[in-house]
Amino acid sequence: MSAYGFAHLRSRRHHPDILEYLERIQATLDPFDGHFLIHGAPAEVLEGEWPGSMVLIEFPDLQAARAWYASPAYQAILRLRxxxxxxxxxxxxxxxxxxxxxxxxxxxxxxxxxAG
Structure with missing residues (x-):
């Protein structure tokens, strides 16, 4: 069953660390067959409020998603974001x-x- 890493990014600054993070993240995803489905595109808000942007990364399963997040390669760049x-x-x-x-x-x- 596919699993997803979903991020709601409420505020962002274009800091040099963010550019480095973007340059390095795909290499952390590749060993876990992770790939971007959504990456910061503007959202069309139909109900409620949605400040910021979203990112959606697909993995083959939840185990792969967890392993990616915990991997030394991803942990090494996490603070950049x-x-x-x-x-x-x-x-x-x-x-x-x-x-x-x-x-x-x-x-x-x-x-x-x-129940009742």
């Missing part, structure tokens, strides 16, 4: 191509009825 950009980063497992939100709703409905 985190010292200059305020934001949040989460790792999350995706859903497969057969995912059906109706089945999820049925499961949640059954749990709610059983």
């Amino acid at each position: 985190s010292d200059h950009i305020e934001g949040d980063l989460v790792l999350i497992e995706g859903v497969g191509p057969a995912y059906d939100p109706r089945a999820r709703a049925a499961k949640l409905r059954a749990q709610a009825e059983a």
Whole structure:
């Protein structure tokens, strides 16, 4: 099951460290088959507020995503970003191509009825 590293970058400064981070990050992703799906493109906000930008990196699975983040190569460049950009980063497992939100709703409905 694919997994994703999702970052919400609320503030950013174009510091020389950020440029170095960008120059080096792909080499940290390659051993874990990670690749960018979204990287800072402007968001069209339809509901609520979304200050900043987003980054989405896909990995083959959650184990690969965790291993990338913990890797010495990524840890060596992490501060280049985190010292200059305020934001949040989460790792999350995706859903497969057969995912059906109706089945999820049925499961949640059954749990709610059983509880109460």
